[in-house]
Amino acid sequence: MSLEKAKQVAAYRAVDEYVKGHCVFGVGSGSTVVYAVQRLAERVETENLKVICIPTSFQAKQLIIKYNLTLGELETHPNIDVTIDGADEVDSNMTLIKGGGGCLLQEKIVASCSKKMIVIADYTKDSKKLGDRYKKGIPIEVIPMAYVPIQNKVVGMFGGEIKLRSAIAKAGPVVTDNGNFILDWMFTNQDLDWEKTSTIIKLMPGVVEIGLFVKMCEKAYFGQAEGTVIERSV
Numbered sequence: 001m002s003l004e005k006a007k008q009v010a011a012y013r014a015v016d017e018y019v020k021g022h023c024v025f026g027v028g029s030g031s032t033v034v035y036a037v038q039r040l041a042e043r044v045e046t047e048n049l050k051v052i053c054i055p056t057s058f059q060a061k062q063l064i065i066k067y068n069l070t071l072g073e074l075e076t077h078p079n080i081d082v083t084i085d086g087a088d089e090v091d092s093n094m095t096l097i098k099g100g101g102g103c104l105l106q107e108k109i110v111a112s113c114s115k116k117m118i119v120i121a122d123y124t125k126d127s128k129k130l131g132d133r134y135k136k137g138i139p140i141e142v143i144p145m146a147y148v149p150i151q152n153k154v155v156g157m158f159g160g161e162i163k164l165r166s167a168i169a170k171a172g173p174v175v176t177d178n179g180n181f182i183l184d185w186m187f188t189n190q191d192l193d194w195e196k197t198s199t200i201i202k203l204m205p206g207v208v209e210i211g212l213f214v215k216m217c218e219k220a221y222f223g224q225a226e227g228t229v230i231e232r233s234v
């Protein structure tokens, strides 16, 4: 069975277990979330549900529009019932690395407004310690003028290597949906206290958000190669 099928089974299971009626729903970003939106759209249609969808990125907004779902925003719907989002890695404590697609800032804002944040992923994202599976590092969204001092501070304080994320179909850096840059920090110490590390990095002037999600996710669904789903809760 393909990786895509593994993403799909996780997404379908999460939507079926967490959307039980009319609700305000946070739409995460990335390739796995596409399946969650597909499933949500099917259910909205067949069960005549009223679901207001709050996007976590430009991509999520486009998905909501494509599937004819109702687009909402935090200004009018600041209390979200459940957000379903992908992740780049989930460790045994349910700490997440997110932002592989550069959407960490809006994802964290929406997750922080949600009663429940649920992760959907394929089996390659399931790890014991952060860094076991995802090798591209922890994304940090920064204000462009501050990227060099922040690189120096993070590596000086915690070690590892850090790189400005480069765009692929454009010369120069990736620019986020919020007009910022992304640094990818390849840490070497897998035993850092992620809550403290995240707080210290977030306090550096110029850091907008870090793609470490600590104590935010209630449950993760990992689609398996053979089509089953493994669940992990806090």
Ligand SMILES: O=C[C@H](O)[C@H](O)[C@H](O)COP(=O)(O)O
Pocket: 028, 029, 030, 031, 032, 033, 085, 086, 087, 088, 097, 098, 099, 100, 101, 102, 103, 104, 107
């Ligand atoms: O910035 C991107 C997001 O954090 C995604 O949710 C994450 O990268 C996982 O994406 P995918 O489902 O494509 O692996």
